[in-house]
Amino acid sequence: MQILDWIILGSTLLFIVAYGAWKTKGSKDVKDYILGNNEAKWWTIGISVMATQASAITFLSTPGQAYHDGMGFVQFYFGLPLAMVFIALFFIPIYHKLNVYTAYEFLEKRFDLKTRSLAAILFLIQRGLAAGITIYAPAIILSSILGWNLNWLNVIIGVLVIIYTVSGGTKAVNVTQKQQMFIIMSGMFIAFYLLLSYLPSEVTFSNALQIAGVNEKMNLLDFSVNPNSRYTFWSGITGGFFLALSYFGTDQSQVQRYLSGKSIRESQLGLLFNGFLKVPMQFFILLTGVMVFVFFQFMPVPLTFNPTSQKAVEQSIYKEEYQNLTLQLNEIHEEKKVITLNYAEQLNIDVDNPTLRKRMIALNEKEKNVKEKAKKIITSLNQEANDKDYVFIHFVLHYLPTGLVGLLLAVILSAAMSSTASELNALSSTTVIDIYKRNLKTVKSDNHYVTASKFFTLVWGIIAILFACFGTLVENLIQLVNIIGSVFYGTILGIFLVAFFLKFIKGNAVFYGGVISQLIIFVIYYQCIHIYPSGKEILGYLWLNAIGAALTIGLSALIQMMQKNNT
Structure with missing residues (x-):
């Protein structure tokens, strides 16, 4: 600066x-x-x-x-x-x-x-x-x-x-x-x-x-x-x-x-x-x-945009292996730069060249494989392998x-x-x-x-x-904030929806319905999302909002009916 x-x-x-x-x-x-x-x-x-x-x-x-x-x-x-x-x-x-x-x-x-x-x-x-x-x-x-x-x-x-x-x-x-x-x-x-x-x-x-x-x-x-x-x-x-x-x-x-x-x-x-x-x-x-x-696609791209992770690797026993991966990435990039530029030039004359398109896809796949190898090295050093948050600032x-x-x-x-x-x-x-x-x-x-x-x-x-x-x-920060919100928001929303639209449900029922719902959401999050850090979860975290709200409403109604039957 x-x-x-x-x-x-x-x-x-x-x-x-x-x-x-x-x-x-x-x-x-x-x-x-x-x-x-x-x-x-x-x-x-x-x-x-x-x-x-x-x-x-x-x-x-x-x-x-x-x-x-x-x-x-x-x-x-x-x-x-x-x-x-x-x-x-x-x-x-x-x-x-x-x-x-x-x-x-x-x-x-x-x-x-x-x-x-x-x-x-x-x-x-x-x-x-x-x-x-x-x-x-x-x-x-x-x-x-x-x-x-x-x-x-x-x-x-x-x-x-x-x-x-x-x-x-x-x-x-x-x-x-x-x-x-x-x-x-x-x-x-x-x-x-x-x-x-x-x-x-x-x-x-x-x-x-x-x-x-x-x-x-x-x-x-x-x-x-x-x-x-x-x-x-x-x-x-x-x-x-x-x-x-x-x-x-x-x-x-x-x-x-x-x-x-x-x-x-x-x-x-x-x-x-x-x-x-x-x-x-x-x-x-x-x-x-x-x-x-x-x-x-036209400028040099690092194996990771996270400078802390890169520095850690360069000071480790994996330095030489990482440098070899960097050379492989540079070779892929140089070819990809030429192919992508040729593809753009053909687009300018209204030709969508399928051969160039296939080559671009293949090179992109090769680049992903090289980066995956780099990620494994970074992870083995207990460093953050996810560099999504560093791309734009780089x-x-x-x-x-x-x-x-x-x-x-x-x-x-x-x-x-x-x-x-x-x-x-x-x-x-x-x-x-x-x-x-x-x-x-x-x-x-x-x-x-x-x-x-x-x-x-x-x-x-x-x-x-x-x-x-x-x-x-x-996590990727934009996802982490939304995951935290999704864990809690469904229960809170369910309480408010009951308050607005289900007049027959009273305080005790919605309180215990909300508490039980929140505990269930914690279990679902841990079992279906938290233990899958790669993002390949059993359940996408956005569904927690709908599930939490539905659980709160359903449990509150059930508890209210049980209380009514016991009186």
Whole structure:
């Protein structure tokens, strides 16, 4: 990194922190601090909802996911627009009518305190873990790429977020996320434009898509009904729908974004705005990853994009074997570069040469085999063999011009700060409103709860930093966050669906139904997903959302009927 990169990176982050703290200082009461005094317009809500979900993991891992596995991951989001419509029609009017600060307040009014506490605690566990991951994700990658100290990076990212989130609460989160999304999307569009400009002159955008297609990177839709396939049309529409329904409808980090709306209509429009733009945004980020793949058909590609793993191998007894694999990869790459360029030239005269196409596929298979051998060496040294999270940052640091490197690093850190701020804000609100205030025996002033909210924001910020410092990278990060959510969201969603639509079910039944359902989901996750780290699970993790919701609803109804028969 050059001095200009440091200036751009530092000034961008400091501006966000200073602007957020200055613009929102001096919250008057709990409503102002937690709900931003219900002043948010629909576009602010929409951007804030989108920015909350679009963490650094999105911009680090998603391009790498597409580089390795193609565009199929976009199917994960197919259920999201449907979920936005459902929440806008059913959830938002009820939340606004009851004038709640958190989603879980509604559960006590509908059921009882223990059910409210169960949902709140499940949220605090999974969102507390996620907050640590959103800090840890960019920190570990930037640490390995740039040689920075991992723990210091965790602390720096966490402290920057804590400063303005403690200062201004929900309003600070909403205000800063608009600036952050502008920086994030500007950086991604610039990176995409430069990717296309770096391709050989013979390779048009249309040609690039066809080259990607030959290498099976453009398979958008999978209509198979195989339950162990992670991303299919059906898992996206069903499992993705339930995940989005639970995340946007019951997760306080999202609910708090639209509870701050001026009216029901503003909140509904904000969610629909997110539903309308989210799939195209993810499609674009995945397409950026596919273009990175096409770019590396013409540029040298390493055996692994993870510099820490590479360094470990080079200092091991496998150094010579690894160097031989590198030579094999380089030979394959040189031939592939010529073949791919010839294929593009033939496309320019409307000829899709089948011989060249077959040769490209064969070379790609040979490259995969060489990389698999390298992965076995890396794994034998107890190093991380999965390098999906390092692909895009490798391109940024090695191929972007001075100044833009700083901007793209600012994009990554801004996304981390944006998502973490929402999480800390929601964790604090839930802790204060659903746990602390609800269990106090004496009445306290509004000022007391504002102070308590700031204190718990600080506490959760410290917990997230500590978790990030002691965390371990066990999955592709974009998948890890969604797996954690899928383990908990189904049960929480089931409780809310019972509350909204099954009036005959009472508090005891839904509480015990939720507890049993969550325990069953833990068992299913461990037996069918956790023990298959390669991704070839017995059951794709997205199905946990639908299963968890169905189990909670079914068990609650069964327990209620049993209780009725015993009386």
